[in-house]
Amino acid sequence: MKAENDFNYAAVDNIYDTWKAQKGALIPMLQEIQHEFGFLPRTALEYLSKKLNQPISQIYGVCTFYSQFHLKPRGQHIIRVCQGTACHVRGIAKIATALEDELQVPVGDTTEDLLFTYESVACVGCCGLAPVMMIDDVTYGRLIATAVPDILKKYERGEDNDS
Amino acid sequence: MTAKPKIVVGLGTCGIAAGGREVYKAIEKALTDNSIDAELTQTGCIGACENEVLVDIVKPGQPRISYGKVTEEKIGEVITNHLLNDKIDREFALGKIGEGELPAEYDDLPNFFVDLPFYEKQVRLCLRNCGFINPEVIDEYVERDGYEALKKVITEMKPEEVVDVVKKSGLRGRGGGGFSTGLKWEFTMKAVGDKKYVVCNADEGDPGAFMDRSILEGDPHSVMEGMAIAGYAVGADEGYVYCRAEYPLAVKRLKLAIEQAKEKNLLGENIMGTDFSFDLKVKEGAGAFVCGEETALLMSIEGKRGMPRPRPPFPANEGLFAKPTCLNNVETFANVPVVILDGPDKFASIGTEGSKGTKVFALTGSINRTGLAEVPMGITLKEVVFDVAGGIIDDGKFKAVQAGGPSGGCIPEDLLHLPIDYDSLTGAGAMMGSGGLVVMGEDTCMVDIARYFLTFTQSESCGKCTPCREGTKRMLEILQRIVAGEGEPEDIEKLKTLGEAIKDTALCGLGQTAPNPVLTTLRYFQDEYEKHIFDKRCVAGICVDLMVYLIDAELCNGCGRCRKACPVGAVSGEKKELHTIDTETCIKCGVCVEKCKQEAISLQS
């Protein structure tokens, strides 16, 4: 309940007011909400649905149709774990477990502090370095599970730029 | 006022990507450092992509000199040499444009549009201003007869007359099907409605097509003027440009252009003091290729899922918000002022019987000169591929040209004599589409290309109709099996049956044309499919799953690097002795090739 009250309804109000005069302006409203919040928070969508008198199912349908929209917050850093054969053979599963232990989220999710989004990827094409993961544009190869926490700490400390 | 020299930097998306902004800054610095008084400005894309970054220098009384492939480091020198010493750096100079005197030593500089092979066969109507004017300064457009056509239309012509002129010109839609623009306008004009709209389709989503972006970035007013003329002709007072969100620069320049046009009363209420009012808005897409389909586009502007709706009713009768709507694409609208000012007959004198005017093509692939080329209709594919684009790189052999993006098809060498017009391309199983031309050499696998395009359309299917939603998925699965060496003999038949059924029954243009890349490659290159299926071979050497890594016994010195690098332990061999790869274990990652200093390992089909 508290979180609800803390929600920035005023931002949604502003966006709604900017666009309400224009017919069918749902998409620009969503674009601005996403710009404001970094994603499309459910609370914002439900609030907008009431303001627009438009069924939330329809708004959800629009949000899930266009690839630009995200219903979940995206992390500051995107971690991609390689699922290629080489990585599989070389034990990417252990790396994945280590990541999940550290991040406390399953594949496809974002950590609560919004620092990391954890995804898997078919093959990053660095089989010689297997097992491999990428964080943003940086590739980490020949990984061992015990190294994972240290790598993540670098990002947590904001020292990722020099890598 | 004494004229200042002018420096123009090509700052379209392509120019920016090639480092245009850095070049611009370097020029600023060079001007300051050397206390040169010159006007520094920007322009859109002139089309010669391979030569980015492009910088033009105009010295009063001299022709405009175009420099290509300039770099941040070298540009300062080029500028100072040119402006202070009248020395033209031949390393970068591409040619001269326009009239004026040059020192005699530069007499041999090629005339940009006449002598450069890339431009020799081009006729620039739509791209008339691209690369010349600063798109962010409306006056530059106005100086080149901008808004004259609109003025003529709203002060001298009746709407019916405008429609007649457009009809007479033979202009056809440049976006896809090639429907007569004049007829479309006539239908919208005659449709009954208390409100009408003009909509510009700027949702250019085909991989490999970027002409609409170039026009919007380089000459937004030409599109807006075309829309306003359409508005006057059909009786609309409001227009939308639906632009894909991936074109932020185009959106920015459009919005700026609209603002400037409104300030000058060239848009908005009572344009140029007449009774005609026309307001224009920009709507950004949100990432759905299908919104390039006209009814899906309208749904999207209405704030809905971009799912196409059945036609009829056509947008001319029931379009945006169920009101009569005139919907054309960027290139079509950009042609309109030319049609009006030059007159329909002049326009119709270009092109063929059924296809009038020019068409802008985005040339990409294995060719020597990539870029945007505007050529007259009726020119042959061969001329475009070999004369304009300069043929295959490294003197390679031509294999096919993919025309029309994911909706188009692959045209083989023996059809290169085909003239470029709507009907010939459609007859060959391809289409004009938005005008993407991807040229492919011998090292392209046609099955892989088909799979590539289908992957695209499949992932962009809206999901509304059965054949597209389910059918493209199954076709893609079959193609994936074939390139993975798991193809079955009946797969070719299945692809044909599915492809025809989708083509025949899909709801919208995207679905109906989605099988084209597969059907045309099956039509012209069935043998490649058969080799993949029956011989498990990919002749182009593209489909990795059909290849094996082999170590050349002659070259291998048994260093063991490959063995150590192999992530799956597929390489065996004693030190200093010939190594071998166990093809069953090998996952074809290619690490061994990278590691081998002897270049002893290669992929064999």
Add this chain to the structure above:
Amino acid sequence: MTKLNVTINGLPVEAEAGMTILEAAELAGIDIPTFCHDPQLVGAGACRICIVEVENARNLPASCVTPIWDGMVINTESDRAVQARKANLSLLLANHPLDCLTCEKSGACSLQDYCYKYGVSETDYVGEGKDYAVEDSNPFYERDMNKCILCGKCARVCHEINGAGAIDYAFRGFTSTISPAFGEPVENSPCVFCGMCTDICPVGALTPKLSKGKGRVWEINKVKTICPYCGTGCAIDLHVKGNEIVGASGNREGLANKGHVCVKGHYGWDFVHSPDRLTKPLIKKDGKFEEASWDEALSLVADKFKAAGAEGLAGLSSARCTNEDNYLFQKLLRMMGSNSVDHCARL
């Protein structure tokens, strides 16, 4: 009305301008298969099963959304149309569980019927299929989106007829599905359980729970009657097997409701078979009810009424009972000399 002449399967048909091919075919008694079409809903043209061959047309238009023109020559069962129809059936089948033996909808399933009609016994296209959990957390109906063929009629009926708009298309392309917002179960959506979506679903994706396992379509007899709840007077069909009601659905012929229903009319019929039903007359003896025969009970009532006299007798008739019941009720009381007849019209 302008009349247009078209030819369908060689038959000359006179139809009205503005009609679709499907409507013209209906006039001529020619059946065209459809999944996504419903005369009460805005045309979608989504399923592409109703495609027909039209002379001089480039492709095969969907008959449900294509208007006729004068002189149109249509073939609903040409080889090309049938091949395409079979391909689309085969595609739907490839992404649909083949559990017809236990499916509630078996026998009334359009997919089953058309596959039968066109001899599509198995799919040519095996590949990835849907994998959704069956949703049965509400007491009224089950949602099995694995069976959904995305005709979209449920979503359209929810938006266009009911207006609740609880469900809609979500996601895109092959991953499209029909869903409440955020993938919540329907009870967490604005769904009001009118169940019109279950009536309109052509396959077994939406099935009423109360009717589950209670009878096969061919064992069920539908009896049209009027809903016993509010004053709207919705015509409903009671689904009867033997002497048991096993389901209900809206009846489209009803002029008051045109087939529309609410949760009560659709799912509120099972009180009829409640174990609480009174099955015998009861007489209260020493403060406790005892079963009695009709004769005994009615004799007692008659005696008491006579004893009460016209002044002392009153009756409450019923706004739930039929006209015939009410008529005889007031007639009886009035014949007994009492005008003290009323009912709870006011409550």
Add this chain to the structure above:
Amino acid sequence: MTNSIDEVENADCLLISGSNTTEAHPVIGYRVRKALKNGAKLIVIEPRRIELADYADVFVQIKPGTNEAIFNGLLHVIIKEDLYDKEFVAERTEGFEEVKAAVEKYTPEYVAEITGANAEDIVEAARIYAAADKASVLYTMGITQHSSGTNNVLAIANLVMATGNIGRESTGMNPLRGQNNVQGACDMGALPVVFTGYQPVVDPAANEKFSKAWGVSLNDKPGLTVTEIFKGAKDGTVKAVYIMGENPMISDADLNHLEESLDKLEFLVVQDIFLTETAQYADVVLPACTFAEKDGTFVNTERRVQKVNKAIGPIGESKADWEIIMALANKLGIDWNYGSAEDVFKEITSLTPSYAGITYQRLEEEEGIQWPCPTEDHPGTKFLHQGKFSRGLGKFHPIEHQPPAESPDEDYPFILTTGRNLYHYHTASMTGRSKGIKEFSFEDTLRINPEDAAALGVADGDMVKVASRRGEIQVKAEITDTVGKGVVFMTFHFSDSPVNKLTNCVIDPIAKIPELKVSAVKVEKVAEMAAK
């Protein structure tokens, strides 16, 4: 209803008051939403922010029991701004001047004070309603279940006539009937003052007609109404009561008072499908068939007579009500011999001019017929009062606002108002025995405004005690801003929280409807332990 359900979606203005249409008449609610999609304007005048209020162009939230004031207020604005239909008023009505004078003092500000609404909203609503070409008023018990219920209806009629919004397609005054055959029960003379088709028992011609047809000399004095019957039972003048298919022990106002009446009765026979709360008090209970087990006819809210068809045989020894009545008649020595429901219907049509043209065959073929249908070749009547009112000229009645019998005070500070929910029907004797519905909607709540709840220290879901001068019940609280401050709401569906123990049985002097929509109550939180 003066109009048909089908016409709702073509109105260009709907004024909804005293009707939670989407819950109480869901299928008509669909049509309302369709009308809105078609562009109709919507005015909602309600004490609660019902679902449709969210879609309204103007939502006027009023205190319960202030309906006449608001309608007078609308008419005031319409007259003041010269928006009334002078031609219609002149040609088709009488008594306008008196009403004009009466509404003079109902300025928006004055009405706002009485009703708690915004004055601007009143003006806006009046303008929208007056501007519409085809305006239709939909209302139900929220208008009628008041001590001034009749006046409320007349106030609406004044508004409707002044703007000429009646007697045309999609244009009129439409009470939505709450029960499947409440219209039919009235049509059939299940009222103390009329025979079938509203032929008065006091009218000598009618009385003679029925006496002759039925072969006895009939009483020509009005009988007792339901409230009077129970009063009579209490003071001993009514001795035997025959109740068919009604459950007043849940639905009537002031249940404690009613209980006393039933206890006092010498003999009560209840004929029903279940052993209802009322049947518990009976001396004899007769098992009746449900709608599914019998043939007959229902009349819906748009006066459409429709055929009810037997789907299954009787459960147990139960019988169709008409069969039971016939058997009883025969026990009483009246010799009846109806072979079928159709035989009964034939007698009805022979005695009822407005039904004269209706036959079972026509009902089957024509999907029901809307009365009046005087002859077999008459198609039935889609909407009433076209060109002419039944009495000739439409009569305006000056109406003064009269506060409800009970106003909140220090002891009972809240106004309790009641209604239905979507899932249940009336006393839930049927829906409460339907598996799915029972599982989904199994208890009531007291809807209370967040501010009020906070002041009482009540949290969502807390058990509260609700008490009026007549009784008290316990129920869970549901905190919602759909009710205004000082107002609480409950449904009357649930026997474990029988809200009618609290309601006021004061009745409207003309229609004799109890004031179920307004009673003063107090609310207090029940201590944790006591709740269990």
